[in-house]
Amino acid sequence: MSTNQSAAPDVTRRSERSRRAIYEAALALVVEVGYPRTTIEGIASRAGVGKQTIYRWWPSKADVLLEAFLDMGEQAAQAAGQVPYTIPDTGDLAADLRLVLRATVDELRDPAFEAPSRALAAEGVVNEELGRRFVARLLEPQLQLYVDRLRAAQDTGDVRPEVDPRIALELFVSPLAQRWLQYTGPITYDYTDTLVDYALNGLAPR
Amino acid sequence: MSTNQSAAPDVTRRSERSRRAIYEAALALVVEVGYPRTTIEGIASRAGVGKQTIYRWWPSKADVLLEAFLDMGEQAAQAAGQVPYTIPDTGDLAADLRLVLRATVDELRDPAFEAPSRALAAEGVVNEELGRRFVARLLEPQLQLYVDRLRAAQDTGDVRPEVDPRIALELFVSPLAQRWLQYTGPITYDYTDTLVDYALNGLAPR
Known part of the structure; x- marks a missing residue:
């Protein structure tokens, strides 16, 4: 700027x-x-x-749009009193992840956010250069917050030490993203709570 | 037809x-x-x-394109000797899932498949009616194969009985889909093998 x-x-x-x-x-x-x-x-x-x-x-125009999106995100975060934005660490990993995914559900359903985000995401699917810039500037910084929270959980023994946090976060973030991008299913708090349960505890019996 | x-x-x-x-x-x-x-x-x-x-x-035109995609998928499956297409059940759930996700990696990287699939997927992001038809005709029938395999695994005690198979499959299918749609990371066999491990065994220590 x-x-x-x-x-x-x-x-x-x-x-x-x-x-x-x-x-x-x-x-x-x-x-x-x-x-x-x-x-x-x-x-x-x-x-x-x-x-x-x-x-x-x-x-x-790509630069204008990317900054417009970053600005929209900052305005929304300031309005919600979430600056600087981090994922809470209450010591209860499941509760922290449920909270932040519920907030993402709210954001994905916000009409002011949804229409421009869909337009940019759609172009990113067929325009690799724009897609990669979109991810590097907008999405990856948000994903890194999950990496930080999962690393902290590894330090406290709540996540297996051999797990790669950058892949692990995709178990609960990507299903929500795909439902939003492709209309593969409803987006609700119950749904994201279930994703956190399955991702942390696995599908196989313990 | x-x-x-x-x-x-x-x-x-x-x-x-x-x-x-x-x-x-x-x-x-x-x-x-x-x-x-x-x-x-x-x-x-x-x-x-x-x-x-x-x-x-x-x-x-939407109907022409959807049938063109279904036909392309059938041709590819016939060429690979996979008709009717199902997910194998060898009794080893992890091995079966790794196999079918590796085949999906190959398909996503096939240039004949990639360009038209991206064009249709991109439109589906901003065109809800087309997106939902795309899912109902092309994607959901494939996802139901995972539901069948996970239900069989519940019968043999390899998946927790309280797990919803339609959500569970998203833990390994959606991360691959998001990496493909949004260029959020490389698509490799190692990656999909890791997803199967995390999804079945969870991120928390056992």
Whole structure:
């Protein structure tokens, strides 16, 4: 982000207003016309700014959209009082995972989040370069929070020491993601609670 | 499928040739221009048939594409000698699941399968009606094979009796699906073997 912090306050405020208008325009356009037909010109026109204003701050429409998503996530986290965002560690791993997955269920069902997220995720399926950027900037940082929590659980003996946390988290995160991406089943708290139970305790009898 | 089995053999052969040309044209077009810009007219033109020929057999482009995918899957299964397709039951659940997930890894990496599957999956993310049809016709029948195998494992005491097989299968199927859909990590035999181990035995110590 390149607003000039040493500029006069009214210039900074104007820049901040433009930046927010650009994010909103980008998110709205990608929902309405899809990623391929979203253009810098279209975003500029809808945001009421010159396209040079956008090019001065971002090299491409992908960059505008990725920052718009990061900003949307930060706004939502601030509104929920969750900054900096981490997964709680109460000492009860199952309870902590259930809590954070229930919050993800709420987020996935939030209409403000859902439509632009689907538009970007759909493009990522057929556009590997965008898909990988989307993951690196938006998804992987969230997954790393699960890695941290599972590592802490390994330190306390609640997760087997030989388990790879980066794969282990997929046992409860990926089923929820697939149900959301592909409509393979309903998304409920009961469902994510069950995933945590199965992932921690396994399917085989003990 | 509505080829007329009582017609003279040359008519049936001609119909079969047209049907196959239509499937190939539909799969090629959805890769090249995406689902929204694939049209019955475009498929007819590329297949060298009149568009009325297509409308006589299928009510919409979605129906053509879904049957083209089902046909591609059947052709692949026949070529691999896997008809009717089931998950083996050798009595060793882990070995059976590892085998079938390794075969899925091969399929996901097959270029003939990958490009049209990505085009249809991407559209399904933003087009709920198509997404749900895609799942009901293509994906859910495959997932039910895992349900059958997990139920058999419950009968032999290899899976906890209280486990819901339709959710349980997602612990190893969905991580692979998400890595494929979102490029969240490499897709290898080692990876799917690890998923089977974690899903059956759980992440918590025994």
